[in-house]
Amino acid sequence: MLVIRPIEQRDFPTLKQIAIESGHGFTSLPVNDELLQNKIDHSISSFSCRPAGKGECLYFFVAEDSDTGEVLGTTALDAAVGLSSPFYTYLLGKQVHSSRKLGIYNVVETLTLTNDYTGVSELCTLFLREQAREGMNSRLLSKCRFLFLAEFSELFDHRILAEMRGVSDDGGNSPFWSWLQEHFFSMDFPTVDYLTGIGQKGFIADLMPKYPIYVNLLSKEARAVIGKTHDKTRPALRLLEEEGFAWRGYVDIFDAGPSVECDLKQIRTVRNSRRLTVQVGHPVDAGKHLISNTRFDGFRALIGDLAVNEEKAQAVMTPEVARLLKVEDGDSVRVVEM
Missing domain, CATH: 3.40.630.30 (Gcn5-related N-acetyltransferase (GNAT))
Structure with a gap:
């Protein structure tokens, strides 16, 4: 993994x-x-x-x-x-070169250094x-x-x-x-x-x-x-x-x-991710999720199986997934379903 x-x-x-x-x-x-x-x-x-x-x-x-x-x-x-x-x-933009008197109207693309x-x-x-x-x-x-x-x-x-x-x-x-x-x-x-x-x-x-x-x-x-x-x-x-x-x-x-x-x-x-509390165990009906811990200097992320207990706002994950994320029961993780 x-x-x-x-x-x-x-x-x-x-x-x-x-x-x-x-x-x-x-x-x-x-x-x-x-x-x-x-x-x-x-x-x-x-x-x-x-x-x-x-x-x-x-x-x-x-x-x-x-x-x-x-x-x-x-x-x-x-x-x-x-x-x-x-x-x-470079910004790709447009400039118009036109002359009403001559009946000419040309739109040209330009690249401008920005x-x-x-x-x-x-x-x-x-x-x-x-x-x-x-x-x-x-x-x-x-x-x-x-x-x-x-x-x-x-x-x-x-x-x-x-x-x-x-x-x-x-x-x-x-x-x-x-x-x-x-x-x-x-x-x-x-x-x-x-x-x-x-x-x-x-x-x-x-x-x-x-x-x-x-x-x-x-x-x-x-x-x-x-x-x-x-x-x-x-x-x-x-x-x-x-x-x-x-x-x-x-x-x-x-x-x-x-x-x-x-x-x-x-x-x-970003919009779909949410914070949940870790529950280490044996998830039932687990699905693939993108998961990270919420530590700054010790940030870890992976794609693994977990089940969400909506009632308790818990992420139920295996001991192996928890070990790799360096989290324990009660810690926070950020998750999004894949």
């Missing part, structure tokens, strides 16, 4: 291997020892002292196999993006290793974050963002970036992807076009991938769409992948 827990120092070797496996375009996990260690340190610091409100905190989780102890996935929450360094996106997501909370770093892509593991890895958001909502913005990886080939070549590279840059996509991942974003302000880009001036290949998602990222996007996330026209500045968003209180799992 997979159990979600905060990342620890001992997870570094596996985190580096996951960064290698994630491939091109997965900016939040650069193959760089210093940056990966910084992420672990940042998360441990964020969990060590619960803040009073939203700040530049990173809550990084791993999915651990309860039988083998092997880490098989990662997922994270960035409490506020763009506060210490700019967070850039910092509109500054201070917004982000879902990030979702990656499940290939050997674990079965059953409900993907759902656990994606949805566990919503139980954390529901339990500690005061630590996050009311807007929740998720950047989807855009289209690129196995060699890391992005059709969208290829057009930008030809006209404004002299770096290939894997290079800019890596520089962004390690935090060296100064070149964006220096070289990125300052004015809106007319979409009809882009190459046919670049236009075709605006707002499109990488094949390997589509399952993650579908899970978010089930939760109420939608595309509002913002895309990544490098690969044009869509950024989807949802109000925290409108996320389906």
Whole structure:
């Protein structure tokens, strides 16, 4: 069974291997020892002292196999993006060119560089290793974050963002970036992807076009991938769409992948989750639930069987599920039926 827990120092070797496996375009996990260690340190610091409100905190989780102890996935929450360094996106919009005298009326699409997501909370770093892509593991890895958001909502913005990886080939070549590279840059996509991942974003302000880009001036290949998602990222996007996330026209500045968003209180799992009291025993008529404890630094989540005693507002679970969640009789858990 997979159990979600905060990342620890001992997870570094596996985190580096996951960064290698994630491939091109997965900016939040650069193959760089210093940056990966910084992420672990940042998360441990964020969990060590619960803040009073939203700040530049990173809550990084791993999915651990309860039988083998092997880490098989990662997922994270960035409490506020763009506060210490700019967070850039393109906004797909429209401009009208018309002349009543000449009887001409043309609507053209534009891409405008923005910092509109500054201070917004982000879902990030979702990656499940290939050997674990079965059953409900993907759902656990994606949805566990919503139980954390529901339990500690005061630590996050009311807007929740998720950047989807855009289209690129196995060699890391992005059709969208290829057009930008030809006209404004002299770096290939894997290079800019890596520089962004390690935090060296100064070149964006220096070289990125300052004015809106007319979409009809882009190459046919670049236009075709605006707002499109990488094949390997589509399952993650579908899970978010089930939760109420939608595309509002913002895309990544490098690969044009869509950024989807949802109000925290409108996320389906957040809305449907509830707190119940633990009763350890032998549940009758148990069903599959997404379950987490309500601890901050000792957060645990899993998908397991439990029965709900509505009269007593109790979650009746087996000793094994209780052990993995690190809860006892009388403790609180947050649950949502799968």
